Amino acid sequence: MYNNRTHILTGLLIVLALVLPAEAQQLGDPISESDIAPWDISISPDGRGLPTGTGSVLEGAAIYADKCSACHGDAAKNGPSGSLAGGIGLLTQGEQNKTLGSYWPYSTTVFDYVRRAMPYQSPGSLSDAExxxxxxxxxxxNGIISKHYALDAVSLPVIRMPNRDGFISDWPYARQ
Structure with a gap:
């Protein structure tokens, strides 16, 4: 509830805001575009923001075995941190298995998540090609692409995930 102290404090803050020069009101230094760039790594569902680079299934198998399988299991199944493969078509039946193939609506968000958060012990340490x-x-x-496939900023966004239509999205680019 408001009382006299609240009104006095509000009045003082307004007076200070009007009296103090603009330089004094600024906290810290403005951040530059070059300071923001390393953190501005968002990838949209339509692929905007994807970096240059390429990586194949065969290259990924070796990297996965080295940096991912301890947590997510061989063949991306039954690891201590859960399975990443399998379960396609099971979201509406019995026990749900929310894997990349059964749950995720966009292939680009898989890239975005791996890039930001994995491997667990060293997030962000993988190169874009990795x-x-x-x-x-x-x-x-997850049976979505063949073993001879290679991904890049052009081929990744066109992959249609099995559960693509299982979500209602406010994202304007998702309605294509």
Whole structure:
């Protein structure tokens, strides 16, 4: 509830905001575009923001075995941190298995998540080519792409995930 102290404090803050020069009101230094760039790595569902690079299923299998299988299991199944493959078509029946193939609506979000958050012990440590390769391997493990496939900024966004229509999206580019 408002009382006299609240009104006095509000009045003082307004007076200070009007009296203090603009330089004094600014906290810290403005951030530059070059400071933001390393953190501005968002990837949209339509692929905007994807970096250059390429990675194949076969390259991804080796990287996955080295950096991912301890948590997610061989062939992306039954690891201590859960399975990433399998379960396609099972979201509406019995026990749901929310894997990349059964749940995720966009292939680009797989890339985005792997790039930001994996491997668990060293997030963001994979090169863009390694992320493309691991993403290719994971999509192959889910039966979405063939073992001869290579991903890049052009081929990744056109992959249609099995559960693409299982979501209602406010994202304007998802309605294509």
């Amino acid at each position: 992320v493309y390769a691991v993403t290719a391997y994971l999509l192959h493990a």
